Amino acid sequence: MIPRRKKRLAWVLALIIGVAAALSLILFALSKNIDLFYTPTEVLEGKGKDLTKPSVGQRIRVGGMVVEGSVSRDPKTLEVSFRVTDTGPEMTVLYQGILPDLFREGQGIVAQGTLIEPSVLKATEVLAKHDEEYMPPELAEAMKGIKHVNPNAPDYTGEKPESKKPEGY
Incomplete structure (x- = not known):
């Protein structure tokens, strides 16, 4: 083997060993912090x-x-x-x-x-924890006077709104 290739091989092996050692130390440290x-x-x-x-x-x-x-x-x-x-x-x-x-x-x-x-x-x-129905007090107070309108509910004439599809369907 050419001396130049031996040096490159040594550097590559040293780099791989160094990365493996650093990775194992990181994983060991993280395993101590798992809850x-x-x-x-x-x-x-x-x-x-x-x-x-x-x-x-x-x-x-x-x-x-x-x-x-x-x-x-x-x-x-x-x-x-x-x-x-x-x-x-x-x-x-x-x-x-x-x-x-x-x-x-x-x-x-x-x-x-x-x-x-x-x-x-x-x-x-x-x-x-709270359930999905929780609402912050400030938001609940602000929404007291607002009436929720269901878009699928009948309008004031008693007819359900028709859904309009884009042309081409």
């Missing part, structure tokens, strides 16, 4: 065919409904404790901070944090 989503039943009973449970100390997201009568607030601090369920067992969520405006008992939430016990999550963020 997996669980329901309370999956946290306590396991997820998937092999029923894998998250380990204590793992960062996860838990979604479910806030159990009625389970919200307790510390009057001196912003610490809140509540239970979350889906259809099965309940788990406790501890949170320090201001909860979202839509948070209430019986409402769907997603809490992100660290599992400190098999059934207790120390949340760093709580997100309140």
Whole structure:
């Protein structure tokens, strides 16, 4: 082999090894920052065919409904404790901070944090879900005086409007 080709081959191999090493380090770093989503039943009973449970100390997201009568607030601090369920067992969520405006008992939430016990999550963020019928208060107030007209409804003469097709159809 010509010495010039040997040098090129060495540079190409070094480049491939360097890119592979950098890519493996990036993937390893990203795997530590993944927050997996669980329901309370999956946290306590396991997820998937092999029923894998998250380990204590793992960062996860838990979604479910806030159990009625389970919200307790510390009057001196912003610490809140509540239970979350889906259809099965309940788990406790501890949170320090201001909860979202839509948070209430019986409402769907997603809490992100660290599992400190098999059934207790120390949340760093709580997100309140809303249904598709939700409308911001400002928009609801602005729309109070507006009457919605259905384009397929009969007009004031009692006749349904005819749909006009472009010529050529």
